[in-house]
Amino acid sequence: MKKVLLLLADGFEAVEASVFTDVLGWNKWEGDGSTEVVTVGLREKLTCTWNFTVVPEKTIDEILLEEYDALAIPGGFEEAGFYDDAFSEPFxxxxxxxxxxxxxxxxxxxASLTLGKSGILEGRNATTYNHPTSIRKExxxxxxxxxxxxxxxRDGHIITSSNPGTAFDVAFVLLEMLTxxxxxxxxxxxMGFV
Known part of the structure; x- marks a missing residue:
């Protein structure tokens, strides 16, 4: 079984997280059965963008990172406090x-900004929210x-995307990397995509 750590920051977008649980969940029951998703946050209760409340299965201090085979991170809104968690050292x-x-x-x-903040995108190809009015690319x-x-x-083992509309495609790219x-x-x- 390949365990995927779905890392959630307070203020994350629910739809961007749900694609990972759905695609990898469908794989568990209808695909090759090899994937399991575990939701993890910095705290026991998270509030998504637009106030949807989520209780992750585990907090960061309750897990062993070596037990996981892949990492998935949904983005979120600054106005909802996303970067408070997403730019923290534990995250x-x-x-x-x-x-x-x-x-x-x-x-x-x-969420690619969290990768950038961590230092892992130095000199690597990546993208982020790309609306013409946004400062995120800069x-x-x-x-x-x-x-x-x-x-x-996709640059090696790292996938970044440009907006919420890419969410399902990102989840499918991750599934292909794992299977x-x-x-x-x-x-x-x-799932009705073809």
């Missing part, structure tokens, strides 16, 4: 661990990333 240290071990790291939208560039104007950027293209197509078929 960033989880990212650094997965990078050091070269395990898959999948981020959606502004922020990512300031973290040393080579910012690409693409929907999804196979044939298995992803099987899961997509069952």
């Amino acid at each position: 960033l240290n989880v990212i650094r661990y997965f990078h050091e071990k070269q395990k898959p790291i999948a981020s959606i939208c502004v 922020q990512l560039k300031n973290f040393g990333a080579n910012v690409k104007d693409e929907r999804i950027v 196979s293209k044939e298995n992803v197509n099987h899961v997509k078929d069952h």
Whole structure:
């Protein structure tokens, strides 16, 4: 079984987290059965953007990182306090661990800024929220990333994306990294994507 750590910051977007639980959950029941998602946060109760409340299965201090095979991080809103957790050292240290071990790291939208803040995107290709009115691409560039104007950027074991609309695609890329293209197509078929 491949365990995926779904790392949640207060203020995360629920839809960006749910794609990981759904795609990897569908794989568990309808695909090759090899994936399990564990939701983890800094605190016992999290409030999403727009006040949806979530209780993660575990807190960071209750887990052993070596038990996990991949990391997934949804983005969130500054106005909802996302960066308070996402830029904290305990959160960033989880990212650094997965990078050091070269395990898959999948981020959606502004979650790439957490990767940048952790230092793992220095000199790497990445993207982030790309609306023309947003300053996020400039922020990512300031973290040393080579910012690409693409929907999804994969650089080795790291996946970044440009907006919430890419969420399902990111989850499928992560599933392919953990299993196979044939298995992803099987899961997509069952979920009605093909």
